[in-house]
Amino acid sequence: MDPATIDWGGSAQVLWPTLTRDAAASKRLQRLVEAVRDRRPALAGELNEVLTAELPEGSWYACHDPFRSHMVGPGHRLAVLDRHLLRQGIVNMAKYDYPVLSISGDIGSGRSYSRRVLQHAAHHADVAVELIVVDAEQDLPHPAGAVELLRELIMKLGLTLAAVPASEQADSLTEDNRVARELVTVFVGLFRRLPPARRWIFLDSLDRTYVEPDLHAAVGHLAGQIEAGQLGATCLVVTGPTGDFPPGVLDVLQEETISEIAEPEVRTFFRDVAQDIGRPLTDQELEELVSRVRHTAATGGLPAIGRSAGRVAHEFFGGGQ
Amino acid sequence: MTDWTQTRELRLRASVLAHFELPWLGPLPEPAPVDALLQDCYRTAGADGVGHWVMPGSARREILLEAGLDRARQAWQALTTRPDTAEQQVIDQCLGHGAQISLDGASAQRTQAVASVARWLNVLGVPLPSEWELSTTTARAAILSPMRRLADRHFTGRAALLARLANDLRYTPAITLIHGIGGVGKSTITARHLLSAADSGTLVSYVTFDHGSIDPAQPASIVAAMCRQLAAQLDESASEQVSRLIDAAVDSQRRGSYASESAGRSLGYRGQSDGLLPELASAVGGRRYLLVIDAVEEAQRRGLSAVLSLLFFASQVRRILAPAQVLLLGRAALTAAVGADPDPPRGPGVHRGGGPAEQPDRRPG
Numbered sequence: 032m033d034p035a036t037i038d039w040g041g042s043a044q045v046l047w048p049t050l051t052r053d054a055a056a057s058k059r060l061q062r063l064v065e066a067v068r069d070r071r072p073a074l075a076g077e078l079n080e081v082l083t084a085e086l087p088e089g090s091w092y093a094c095h096d097p098f099r100s101h102m103v104g105p106g107h108r109l110a111v112l113d114r115h116l117l118r119q120g121i122v123n124m125a126k127y128d129y130p131v132l133s134i135s136g137d138i139g140s141g142r143s144y145s146r147r148v149l150q151h152a153a154h155h156a157d158v159a160v161e162l163i164v165v166d167a168e169q170d171l172p173h174p175a176g177a178v179e180l181l182r183e184l185i186m187k188l189g190l191t192l193a194a195v196p197a198s199e200q201a202d203s204l205t206e207d208n209r210v211a212r213e214l215v216t217v218f219v220g221l222f223r224r225l226p227p228a229r230r231w232i233f234l235d236s237l238d239r240t241y242v243e244p245d246l247h248a249a250v251g252h253l254a255g256q257i258e259a260g261q262l263g264a265t266c267l268v269v270t271g272p273t274g275d276f277p278p279g280v281l282d283v284l285q286e287e288t289i290s291e292i293a294e295p296e297v298r299t300f301f302r303d304v305a306q307d308i309g310r311p312l313t314d315q316e317l318e319e320l321v322s323r324v325r326h327t328a329a330t331g332g333l334p335a336i337g338r339s340a341g342r343v344a345h346e347f348f349g350g351g352q
Numbered sequence: 353m354t355d356w357t358q359t360r361e362l363r364l365r366a367s368v369l370a371h372f373e374l375p376w377l378g379p380l381p382e383p384a385p386v387d388a389l390l391q392d393c394y395r396t397a398g399a400d401g402v403g404h405w406v407m408p409g410s411a412r413r414e415i416l417l418e419a420g421l422d423r424a425r426q427a428w429q430a431l432t433t434r435p436d437t438a439e440q441q442v443i444d445q446c447l448g449h450g451a452q453i454s455l456d457g458a459s460a461q462r463t464q465a466v467a468s469v470a471r472w473l474n475v476l477g478v479p480l481p482s483e484w485e486l487s488t489t490t491a492r493a494a495i496l497s498p499m500r501r502l503a504d505r506h507f508t509g510r511a512a513l514l515a516r517l518a519n520d521l522r523y524t525p526a527i528t529l530i531h532g533i534g535g536v537g538k539s540t541i542t543a544r545h546l547l548s549a550a551d552s553g554t555l556v557s558y559v560t561f562d563h564g565s566i567d568p569a570q571p572a573s574i575v576a577a578m579c580r581q582l583a584a585q586l587d588e589s590a591s592e593q594v595s596r597l598i599d600a601a602v603d604s605q606r607r608g609s610y611a612s613e614s615a616g617r618s619l620g621y622r623g624q625s626d627g628l629l630p631e632l633a634s635a636v637g638g639r640r641y642l643l644v645i646d647a648v649e650e651a652q653r654r655g656l657s658a659v660l661s662l663l664f665f666a667s668q669v670r671r672i673l674a675p676a677q678v679l680l681l682g683r684a685a686l687t688a689a690v691g692a693d694p695d696p697p698r699g700p701g702v703h704r705g706g707g708p709a710e711q712p713d714r715r716p717g
Contacts, residue, residue, distance in 0.1 A: 208646075
């Protein structure tokens with residue numbers, strides 16, 4: 032978190048969200064909040080509440096199988112509709128060592144939302160996987176190439192960045208695919224210094240136009256190294272095109288195509304949630320819930336339907352909890 | 353205006369800005385609904401090195417879908433500060449002024465910007481290029497941009513070799529091996545040749561064994577890469593035909609995986625591309641074609657049968673996709689690849705050229 036990247040001219044009201052978001056991005060939010068608390072003892076009570084707050088206790092929703100959970104995220108507030116094949120893909124990664132999962136689908140079909148499902152499964156005590164997420168849209172500069180991806184991964188893994196120079200210092204006369212291959216080799220060498228652990232690397236938004244071909248080439252090489260067991264118990268999940276995987280990866284590649292969500296999926300979601308918590312649901316109640324989603328989803332888009340379904344489930348099953 | 357509707361209006365304004373600072377959105381109510389406004393926004397560093405807020409694409413789409421074109425345009429008109437970026441220029445043109453966006457002669461940066469903005473604004477029905485036009489233009493840029501980086505600014509000289517390659521391509525397309533030590537400039541010369549060929553309307557493909565998806569022992573992987581690049585250069589119906597071939601080539605790889613590692617490697621090699629190349633030829637329709645296969649040393653490293661298979665494949669391409677020139681780029685001559693083989697492969701179109709002594713001239717970067 033570099034002070035030079037902040038526009039300090041704004042009011043505190045404008046500045047504070049900027050500072051907290053940048054601090055969170057650089058994993059220093061807790062330290063920032065603690066520093067403010069120490070300087071302003073009058074706020075200590077409130078800030079301590081913030082620091083100790085994690086998941087709300089006693090959520091109405093519980094699902095014993097982390098791979099089948101239909102409500103995920105903090106306080107189980109996020110609905111997961113459909114996605115049976117995605118769940119099976121995650122099970123195959125966690126239990127049967129399938130190394131690479133590719134998620135594709137149309138714009139707005141909810142590929143990125145899959146991260147919530149992965150996150151939920153990865154953080155469950157029975158699974159205990161370290162999840163590393165790189166979103167090309169949000170985490171990488173535009174355009175984004177192999178250098179930017181691997182530097183971001185290296186930073187997120189807490190490895191030393193010096194081994195991969197920034198793209199401005201790269202050799203512009205070496206062919207891009209060769210550079211990508213060499214960079215991945217360097218990355219694998221660095222990665223092997225990490226203590227053994229199960230890790231899932233989730234690379235999101237790879238279908239964006241500002242993602243350069245050499246980044247795709249690097250992802251292909253990375254997948255090949257993971258398939259060959261060079262990164263230990265690491266799996267790779269990508270959203271976007273699958274054209275760059277080595278033939279060896281294609282043999283064991285799991286592909287999930289995400290489709291649009293419609294009313295039948297919403298109906299199944301409420302049935303599943305009711306079943307998860309052991310509450311009987313009449314046909315009339317079910318129709319009422321589906322109808323509420325239909326009327327409260329601001330648009331027909333997936334995010335709106337998902338948010339609405341989550342809210343309706345909380346109101347109905349949890350009494351608004 | 354209630355807080356809620358005001359927040360929605362501010363979020364709508366944020367969604368028609370490539371990136372923003374809070375004051376750019378207009379006067380904020382007291383207290384400012386900062387949390388609601390920024391709930392799904394993220395921070396990114398701009399070209400000026402300063403961090404800015406960005407509304408993610410998925411949120412933009414939802415906000416714009418709900419607002420509709422007229423309200424989105426009103427929100428754009430209410431803005432007094434807009435960033436100076438390629439994406440914002442596209443937003444200003446098509447949303448603000450209702451101008452048709454054309455990709456004719458657009459730079460790679462402009463094409464990327466149009467494609468990014470199209471992901472958000474296509475829900476409004478503003479005048480944007482079609483999805484097919486965008487995807488093929490972007491894919492063409494993806495083929496040629498790395499070549500331009502290699503050969504446009506730094507390249508000079510090698511006129512005789514380039515003239516010979518151009519002449520071969522035009523009159524006697526053949527299989528040509530260009531070899532030399534690493535860094536001597538094989539890829540750069542070929543990039544220059546490929547750019548000239550593409551500029552004159554020749555269909556081009558550049559595949560390299562440095563790319564993880566392309567395996568010298570799996571000809572279908574080469575065909576898949578060729579098809580991906582050709583799909584961006586053909587008209588829509590031929591492009592669809594070639595796109596279907598990509599799936600067939602990938603299926604063929606899956607069926608043929610590891611078979612090529614068996615003793616019958618060459619046979620496996622032949623079998624994989626059978627049927628794919630004639631189908632590709634029918635889509636290409638007799639147009640002149642240039643295929644560059646780089647990092648041939650990877651095939652040489654695998655041994656004689658891999659080299660023979662590659663040559664066989666190259667000769668198939670030359671014959672079936674005629675008129676087609678195939679350039680193979682490697683570090684060693686084929687005699688070095690086959691070692692003490694008393695009868696090294698000599699395909700009918702194989703030439704030997706280039707070498708460590710022939711250094712390309714380079715201007716300082």
